[in-house]
Amino acid sequence: MNVYDQAHSLATAVKESEEYKQFQARKKDIEGNPELEKALNDFLKQQFEMQAAQAMGQPMDPEALGKLQQLSGILMQDPAAAQYLQCQMRFSMMMADVDVICGNPVVAFASDAVAVLVCAASHGIHMLRNSTHTII
Numbered sequence: 001m002n003v004y005d006q007a008h009s010l011a012t013a014v015k016e017s018e019e020y021k022q023f024q025a026r027k028k029d030i031e032g033n034p035e036l037e038k039a040l041n042d043f044l045k046q047q048f049e050m051q052a053a054q055a056m057g058q059p060m061d062p063e064a065l066g067k068l069q070q071l072s073g074i075l076m077q078d079p080a081a082a083q084y085l086q087c088q089m090r091f092s093m094m095m096a097d098v099d100v101i102c103g104n105p106v107v108a109f110a111s112d113a114v115a116v117l118v119c120a121a122s123h124g125i126h127m128l129r130n131s132t133h134t135i136i
Contacts, residue, residue, distance in 0.1 A: 020094075
């Protein structure tokens with residue numbers, strides 16, 4: 001099994017998925033409305049910034065959260081925006097699942113690599129101790 005061929009197959013499967021197709025269709029709908037597109041981009045940017053800050057351990061800013069929730073409420077009243085956000089969320093969830101599935105071997109590899117380095121470092125220290133004793 002060639003990993004590169006499988007990666008290309010995965011890319012094709014993603015592009016053929018209903019989640020991707022629906023997201024792309026809703027994206028085209030939004031692109032036809034510059035005001036709505038700007039409002040959605042502003043919302044998604046604020047949402048990303050808040051999530052990034054939270055991931056870095058920064059406390060949630062209640063005022064910023066309130067503004068984000070208010071903007072979300074306004075956007076959800078527009079059917080095109082609501083559909084876009086729902087499709088975007090479904091596509092993001094699918095891609096997050098794929099990332100976890102593909103990431104498992106990477107995590108295992110990283111864990112193995114760390115174990116090898118720790119073992120090698122430990123062995124190196126042991127060899128250094130032995131060589132010190134030999135020299136003395």
